[in-house]
Amino acid sequence: MTVPDFPLISVVSPVYGCRDCLxxxxxxxxxxxxDSGLDWELILVDDRGPDAPWDLIVELAGLDGRVRGLRLVRNHGQHLAIWAGLAAARGDWVAVIDCDLQDDPAIIPALHAAAVKEGVDAMVVDRGSWSDSAFRRWASRTFYRMVDLLAGIQLRNIGNFGIYSRRMTDTLMLFDEQEVFLPVMVNLTGLRTGQMQLDRDERLAGESSYSLRRLVSLAIAIIIRFSDRPLKLSVIAGLLFSGLSALISVVLVVAWSTGAFTVPGWTSTILSVWFLSGLIMAVLGVHGFYVGRIFSEVQNRPRILIEQVTGGEDP
Structure with a gap:
């Protein structure tokens, strides 16, 4: 096997709705x-966007052999598209960058140099400020707060942009979950991670596919997948309702003793409803958490399906 003269950096970019940026x-x-002293390859993962970018990806790969393309069978979502690119990457280091060019590829060699200098397996980017609309910025901040509050995962302002060592990439490939989220799973590896703050530019073309609804759905998926805090909160909620029923019982007993309630059995019925409702919430929280997680995993469906690759390789 020929050893490359320079470290090979694989750049993985999921492609959805940004054909005009490619x-x-x-x-x-x-x-x-x-002139960076680094070799490179670019892996464009077609996540079946609405603008059908595959023909352009094939054309770009034909013009430069360092450009490779993967075409997924259907839309898998951004993070599974990233996972497909990570699995196909051949580099000593793997950089992940969105295709809309809000993050500048010129930073990648600096990320690599910083990771090597600090001896870390990943150098991730705190996105600082960015040029989206006020609503989009608010939605993103709300997403991070939800994940922090309900899952205890402090992502701050970390996105996908960053560079990851071969050891980090191989470790990430060991995770078999059906749902993946790169920033969280990088933390789960336990490998050392550095951080660099960089502001984001305006999107070159297209619009973000992450509406408020999709951000909320993603936050819920992360919370359920990577944390048991909702399970604990459901138990706490059940205990709080049971405690509230105890307080109300005092009020009802006093009211009954003063003759405010004259309907036989009303007090005991109300107390039973409040108390049992609290217990039911706790029990459903426990069962719902585990049933939902087990259901998604035991189906054993293929996580990613690739239809085509450029260069005549076997998909």
Whole structure:
């Protein structure tokens, strides 16, 4: 096997709704590594976006052999598309970047240098400020707060942009969950991670596919998948309702003793409803958490399906 003269950096980019960015992405990645002392490849993962980018990906791969394309059978979502790219990456280090060019590919060599200097297995990016609308910024902040509050996972302002060592990438590939989320799973590996703060540019083309509804759905998926805090909160809620029923019982007993209630059995019925409702919430929280998690895992369906790859490789 031929050993490359320079470290190979694989750049993975999931492609959805940003066909118009792809030529600029290839040009900017090529320019980023010019005179850097690093070799590179760019893996474009077609996540079956509405603008059908596959023909352009094939064309770009034909013009430069360092550009490779993967076409998924259907839309799998951003993070599974990233996982497909990570699995296909051949590099000593793997960089992940969105295709809309809000993150500058020119930073990748600096991320690699910083990771090597600090001796870490990942250098992730705190996105600082970015140029989206006020609503989009509010939605993103709400997403991070939900994950922090309900899952105890402090992502702060960390996105997918970053660079990951071969050891980190191979470790990530050991996770077999049906649902994946790169920033969280990087933390779960336990490998050392550094951080660099960089502001985001305006999106070159297209719009974010993450509406408020999708951000909320993603937050719920992360919370359920990676934390048992909702399970504990459901038990606490059940105990609080039971405690509340005890307080109300005092009020009802006093009211009954003063003759305010004259309907036989009303007090005992109300107390039973409140108390049992609290217990039911706790029990359903326990069972719902585990049943939902087991259901998604035991189906044993293939997580990612690849239809085509560029260069005549076996998908």
């Amino acid at each position: 030529e600029a992405l290839v040009d900017m990645v090529r320019a980023a590594f010019l």
